[in-house]
Amino acid sequence: MASRIDQDQVQHVASLAKLSLNDDQLKYFTTQLDEIIGLFETLNEVDTEGIEPTSSVTDQINVMREDVADNWGQHAALLANAPESENGYIRVPTIIDESED
C-alpha cells in the first residue's frame, strides 16, 4: 500500500505543533498516522458537491455582551501557577540561545 504520509511529513507536522519526536517515535507515529489518514480518505467516497460545511451547531449567532472584567485581584494565585516568577512577573528564559554564547 502506498503510504499517505512519510517520516519527513510527520517530522514537519510535529515541528508545526511544537513537538519533538525521536527516531523510534517518528517511525511509530508515521505508521499509525498513515493508517488513520487512510481512514480519513474513506470520506472521498462521499459526494459532497455543493454541500455547505458545518463548523458549529449552536443556535446562537453573534451574541454581544458588555466587555466587563471580573474575578480581579488574584494576582498571587494566578502567578502561583506560573512555572517561574520574579517580582510579580512570569519569568522565561532568554530568547537568544544560551548555548551559542
Added chain:
Amino acid sequence: MNYFEKDLTTLHDDLVAKRITVTDLVKATFDNIATTDPDLKAFLALNKDAALKKAAEMDEKGIDADNVLAGIPMAIKDNIVTNGLTTTAASKMLENFVPIYDATVVKTLNSKGIINVGKTNMDEFAMGGSTENSAFHDTKNAWDYTRVPGGSSGGSAAAVASGEVIAALGSDTGGSIRQPASFNGIVGMKPTYGRISRWGLIAFASSLDEIGPMTRTVKDNAILLSAIAGHDDHDLTTSTKEVPDFAADLNAQTSVKGMKIGLPKEFLGEGVDQDVKDAILAAADKYRELGATVDEVSLPHNKYGVAAYYIIASSEASSNLQRFDGIRYGHRSKDVKNLEDVYVNSRTEGFGDEVKRRIMLGTFSLSAGFYDAYFKKAAQVRTLIINDFQAVLKDHDFIMGPVAPTPAFKIGEEISDPMTMYMNDILTIPVNLAGLPGMSIPAGFAKGMPVGMQLIGRPFDEATLYKAGYVFEQATDFHKQTPKQGGNN
C-alpha cells in the same frame, strides 16, 4: 452509606428528616471511597477538608426542604475546573495546576448545596475511550477489575457504578459520557450542544464538547440536568431556550404510548456483538409492548462519522491545545536553552502519546495544501450526517440503538491499537457531530458485563429521552443490579 439503596429524592428526605446529617453523609461517602478506591482508582484527588467544612456549615444552617440537591456529595470529572482544587485533565501538563475560578457548572452546583468530594480520573484531555490514557493511573470497571471502565469519563462512571458516590459530572466529545455509562451499567446524558455552559471545561473540541450528568437512575439524571442547564454569559454558544423541570414529568403516568421510535439498521451492523444486538432488539420489543412503535430507519452517512470526527475533533484539539506552551502555567521543561525549547520540550514532556497523535492529526488536517481535502471535506460530511438525523427525527420521536459495539474490554487489550479504539466510537460520535442529545441507560448484560442502550433525540428535547428512559427503567430491572464489591461479577 449504601448508595445502591438510595436515590437523590430519598437521600434528600433523609437529610430533611434529620435521619442523617450532611456531615455524616459526607463522612460515609469518604468511607465508601476509602474502602473501594484503593483498587478501583476512580479518583485523582479528594476534596475532604473543604467538603467536611461545607457539610458542617450546611448542618448548622439546616437543609432547605425544597432543594433536593442540598448536602448531596458528588464527584467532578477532572477536566472541569474547581477553584483552589487541583485540576489536571489527567495530564502531566497540568499536574500542579490550581484553578482560580469555578466552572459555571461547579459554581451552579455549589450554590445549590452540592458537595464536591473529589475529581475523577479520565483519559488525558478527554482523548480516549478507556481511561488508560490517564497520565496517572488506570481506573477499573466497577463490574470487573480486569476490564476498562470506558472513557474518557471512566472515573466518574466507575465512582457512580461502584456506589462510591450517587452522581458525578462527565464530559462527552464523541461518547465520553455515554460509553463509560454503558460499560458500567449506569445512566449518562450528553445533552444538546448549547444546553450546558462549557465555561471552565478544559477545551478539547469546542464544537463537540458537552458536560453532562452520570447517575444510577434516569430521574436523578433529569434532576441534575435541570440544575446545571441554561444560558451562561461566559459561554455564548449556550442556548437561551428555557430549561424544563425534566424530573417533573417522570411518574407513574409517564408513558411511551403512541411514540414512534427509529432503530437505524446501521446501528446493528457488522462489528456489533451479538449479545449487544440481542439486548437492543429485546429493548425494542419492550418498547412495543409498552405501546410505542419501533421501525427500522437508515442513517446512510453514519459509517463516515468516525473519519469526519477524528479530522474535526483533532483539528479543534490542535488549536485548543496550543495554549499549553510552558510559559504562564502548566509543565515547563527543565531542559531548555532558549524560548523555543520551552515550547517544544515542555509540550513533548507534558503530553502523552494519544494527545500528541491527535494534535499531529489536527495540525496535518489544517495544514496548507491539505485543508480542503481533509478539514473542509469532514465539515461537509458533518452536514450530511446532520441531514440524516433530521430526516429520521422528522417523523420519529427518538432513535434507539446500542451505545458501543461491545461491552467493556480488558485493560491493555486495545490501547496499542488506536484505529480499533477509534472505531469503538462509531455509534456515539455522530450524535456529537449533529449536536443532538444522547443518553445511555442500562439495557441488559453480556456475559456478566453491562450493556447500554442509547436514546438519541431532537435538539433540546432531552425531555422525551428522559421519559422514554424512565418508562424502560420502570419496566425492567437492569438498573437495580449492582456490581459486587471488588468487581468480581
